Amino acid sequence: MNKNSSLYSTTPTFVLGFHGCDQSIVDAVACGKEQLLPSKNDYDWLGHGIYFWENDPNRAYEYACTLRDYPHRGQGNIVQPAVLGAVIDVGQCLNLMETATLQFLQLSYETLKETFQINGDVLPVNTPGKGGGNDLLLRYLDCAVIEFAHEINNKRSFDSIRGLFIEGEDLYPNAGFKTKNHIQICVRNPNCIKGYFLPRDLDGGFPVP
Numbered sequence: 001m002n003k004n005s006s007l008y009s010t011t012p013t014f015v016l017g018f019h020g021c022d023q024s025i026v027d028a029v030a031c032g033k034e035q036l037l038p039s040k041n042d043y044d045w046l047g048h049g050i051y052f053w054e055n056d057p058n059r060a061y062e063y064a065c066t067l068r069d070y071p072h073r074g075q076g077n078i079v080q081p082a083v084l085g086a087v088i089d090v091g092q093c094l095n096l097m098e099t100a101t102l103q104f105l106q107l108s109y110e111t112l113k114e115t116f117q118i119n120g121d122v123l124p125v126n127t128p129g130k131g132g133g134n135d136l137l138l139r140y141l142d143c144a145v146i147e148f149a150h151e152i153n154n155k156r157s158f159d160s161i162r163g164l165f166i167e168g169e170d171l172y173p174n175a176g177f178k179t180k181n182h183i184q185i186c187v188r189n190p191n192c193i194k195g196y197f198l199p200r201d202l203d204g205g206f207p208v209p
Contacts, residue, residue, distance in 0.1 A: 017052025020064030023082040043138040046161040046186035047146035054183040091159030108149040159189035
């Protein structure tokens with residue numbers, strides 16, 4: 001059997017994710033010379049893993065441009081912002097848009113809080129960071145709670161985490177929508193990534209299926 005066969009042996013639920021980075025990373029990963037590395041900051045929004053914007057290459061590109069202009073916010077320097085697409089099977093997903101999952105995350109928080117109290121420690125706090133406005137850019141508490149959720153999960157660590165974020169300014173006066181609303185996917189199990197691709201331009205002569 002081909003060594004890659006087991007990677008494709010289950011019936012998947014695919015989503016498309018987009019990762020903003022430097023063009024050199026896109027070139028190296030797309031041709032198989034390198035792999036994306038997981039983020040392991042203690043303020044990561046969805047805990048540790050490889051981050052993707054779900055179905056939004058434009059947002060991924062904007063983020064790459066932000067990292068170019070504010071290099072202290074990311075890993076490595078971005079000279080030429082670019083976007084890498086990925087086909088992702090979320091596997092056992094900690095989907096933070098489901099009621100049961102949110103209840104589990106709440107339990108994770110309560111258990112973590114008790115653990116900190118017993119040890120005499122202080123829980124981390126989410127903060128806006130410099131220039132963050134009302135957006136919580138440094139999510140120390142969320143990261144700690146999600147990482148703890150992996151530890152107390154009965155079966156095994158989750159393969160991925162999926163979350164909806166309300167971010168930015170009001171889209172219009174009195175709007176219930178923000179300018180930077182988005183869905184992020186954090187991949188912990190790299191085998192969830194079934195392949196990478198280069199996003200293509202739309203062919204205006206045909207409808208989008």
